[in-house]
Ligand code: FES
């Protein structure tokens with residue numbers, strides 16, 4: 001459980017809030033590169049409680065700016081994206097991707113003060129299909145988060161989004177809540193249903209594993225462990241990385257590179273943004289006879305509603321609270337544990353069902369929630385230290401602090417320490433870190 005005061009401290013992310021300011025120290029995934037076309041329609045973008053507008057200018061540069069015109073505050077959403085700038089259709093003032101006012105055509109010659117007018121504009125950077133934004137105060141932005149998937153070749157990376165109608169921390173905690181996996185997602189699957197050589201049978205045999213957790217250079221990590229064959233342990237490792245990233249164990253350790261970002265749109269809406277290595281091996285997807293797992297027939301497919309231009313109009317699942325996620329009570333009785341269709345929707349329904357910002361003073365956390373407790377503690381101490389002394393959280397100025405994180409499962413010989421097992425896997429794994437330059441201050445990469 002968490003006091004109401006600490007809950008507020010962790011959840012609120014608007015300008016001036018402690019957590020909001022901490023997050024603004026980092027580059028943040030804003031949207032997909034392919035959502036913005038040169039001179040195409042500008043896009044409403046809600047980030048950290050700020051109403052912004054994203055557009056790509058004639059030369060391909062991306063602007064993320066205040067959506068309100070500096071003249072009389074009309075929304076630039078209705079603006080004309082043309083000639084390397086966005087022109088407000090009310091009186092024709094025009095702004096470039098850096099927020100500079102380029103033109104004031106409704107004032108007589110000699111009366112323009114365009115050189116003294118600006119709209120708020122944030123630095124942007126495009127990498128592997130994602131537009132990143134820096135909403136912090138520094139003149140010279142820090143480098144991008146050096147998470148391992150950032151170093152993969154563009155054509156091997158898949159990027160995706162789902163809007164979740166709840167606070168960012170709720171979404172994030174859903175991903176580090178590992179014990180739900182054997183219930184919500186695999187509750188109806190028995191050990192004998194899966195291939196005898198599948199390591200996942202151990203997770204089905206024992207649904208109440210024990211846990212190790214630790215504070216790390218990048219945030220926190222856990223290992224869920226239970227017996228495998230004689231003298232062996234089945235280990236699942238996962239991470240939280242500052243400020244809102246997770247790496248989940250959705251496959252074998254060696255061949256699986258992923259991060260999810262729980263990007264706050266506002267306090268009650270989150271854009272779950274994922275980057276995965278397409279060649280990854282996958283976690284359990286089917287039964288031994290080749291049939292899909294009941295309830296996971298559509299494993300990760302989330303049918304979307306058509307995107308709209310609304311602040312909350314992007315990447316919304318068709319199955320949502322308004323239709324109870326089309327829960328199938330017959331399937332729940334007979335084949336699927338939850339009756340909810342697809343893995344993504346199962347998570348979506350349960351996490352949103354807690355309410356827009358869960359009241360954590362009502363919880364009763366158990367041993368299985370150790371990672372959640374450790375992560376909250378780490379976040380709280382970071383946000384308090386940042387607020388009182390300005391101490392920077394991990395990864396802002398020391399990007400290599402992320403390099404030790406990789407998620408995944410493996411079977412290991414019993415007897416070694418959990419961190420030693422992890423280190424040996426890491427040493428033997430293929431790593432993606434390469435010469436990719438993630439410093440937006442280098443001229444060749446400068447988006448603006
Ligand atoms: S309000 Fe935008 S030009 Fe007047």
Ligand SMILES: [Fe+2]
Nearest residue numbers: 180181185347
């Ligand atoms: Fe889940």
